[in-house]
Amino acid sequence: MDIDKKVQLIKVPFGLGGGRAGTELGPESVIKAGLLNQLKSIGVELAGDSEVDCYKHFSGIGGEGKVKHLAEVQEMSRQVSEHVSQAVSSNCFPLVLGGDHSVAIGSLAGLTAHYRNLGVIWFDAHSDMNTEETTPSGNAHGMPLAVALGKAEYKLTDIPGATLINKDKLVIIGARDIDPGERELIRSEGIACFTMHDIDKLGMKTVVEQAIAIVGEGTDGVHLSFDLDSLDPLVAGGVGTPVPGGLSYREAHFAMELFAESGKITSMDIVEVNGVLDYDRRTARHAVELAASLLGKRIL
Numbered sequence: 001m002d003i004d005k006k007v008q009l010i011k012v013p014f015g016l017g018g019g020r021a022g023t024e025l026g027p028e029s030v031i032k033a034g035l036l037n038q039l040k041s042i043g044v045e046l047a048g049d050s051e052v053d054c055y056k057h058f059s060g061i062g063g064e065g066k067v068k069h070l071a072e073v074q075e076m077s078r079q080v081s082e083h084v085s086q087a088v089s090s091n092c093f094p095l096v097l098g099g100d101h102s103v104a105i106g107s108l109a110g111l112t113a114h115y116r117n118l119g120v121i122w123f124d125a126h127s128d129m130n131t132e133e134t135t136p137s138g139n140a141h142g143m144p145l146a147v148a149l150g151k152a153e154y155k156l157t158d159i160p161g162a163t164l165i166n167k168d169k170l171v172i173i174g175a176r177d178i179d180p181g182e183r184e185l186i187r188s189e190g191i192a193c194f195t196m197h198d199i200d201k202l203g204m205k206t207v208v209e210q211a212i213a214i215v216g217e218g219t220d221g222v223h224l225s226f227d228l229d230s231l232d233p234l235v236a237g238g239v240g241t242p243v244p245g246g247l248s249y250r251e252a253h254f255a256m257e258l259f260a261e262s263g264k265i266t267s268m269d270i271v272e273v274n275g276v277l278d279y280d281r282r283t284a285r286h287a288v289e290l291a292a293s294l295l296g297k298r299i300l
């Protein structure tokens with residue numbers, strides 16, 4: 001892409017959407033793994049950074065409902081949305097550092113306030129499309145796409161300024177662990193989902209080309225949400241919900257390089273780096289390198 005915009009870093013140290021402690025350390029972890037130097041070395045300018053105060057309204061209890069910590073997720077999302085919206089208003093590229101994947105609710109809310117035809121690329125082992133009714137865990141990080149598509153009770157439009165995302169402009173890449181309710185939704189809504197099987201069969205080049213064909217037409221912005229558990233756990237084990245049979249190191253980088261070349265991506269999330277489980281910071285380092293590839297880093 002050779003990104004011409006400045007990057008605005010938005011740190012979201014929030015982990016209550018997942019079942020295991022440590023994801024709230026993600027932003028710190030990714031920064032300690034060298035994000036700022038990496039961006040500098042490829043000539044990407046930083047406009048600034050901000051941090052969402054995730055625990056301002058933390059009650060300390062899981063709550064009574066079907067979704068754990070829903071009130072905290074909603075408050076965090078509202079704040080993330082404001083930070084992201086502010087970054088877009090300032091003509092910056094928002095780079096959101098999670099946190100668990102529920103932070104993407106906030107990213108998408110802030111983005112849809114500006115991009116009325118937003119495309120979304122979702123790298124993930126999971127499809128994160130459970131509703132309050134279908135969630136097997138009660139963990140909000142398994143729900144952001146259901147919220148964004150308006151399929152859950154909690155909807156993106158509950159956040160001021162936000163609109164729902166368009167199901168025809170959403171592409172999931174890397175899925176290999178899909179719950180029954182999610183499978184039904186993907187099928188009934190006809191959502192583009194390139195599973196690991198599809199990637200094996202077609203190769204990453206074709207998958208990305210098809211993804212770009214889907215999100216590249218008729219959109220005014222494209223968000224890339226990268227869940228580190230899309231990578232194989234043998235490559236990146238420092239995540240809370242690892243699933244075997246994931247993306248290789250090169251597949252993931254190749255995809256980021258191709259998306260960079262397309263020049264279409266206008267914002268990114270890096271989520272699910274678990275600072276406790278990622279004891280050697282390997283997963284955080286991969287996150288840094290993948291962000292760099294998306295922002296224009298070339299081998300030669």
Ligand SMILES: NC(=[NH2+])NCCC[C@H](N)C(=O)O
Binds near residue numbers: 101127139229241272
């Ligand atoms: N962003 C993630 N890592 N999501 C994992 C979701 C796992 C499972 N599908 C659930 O709903 O609980």
Ligand SMILES: [Mn+2]
Binds near residue numbers: 141
């Ligand atoms: Mn996810």
Ligand SMILES: [Mn+2]
Binds near residue numbers: 227229230272
């Ligand atoms: Mn996942």
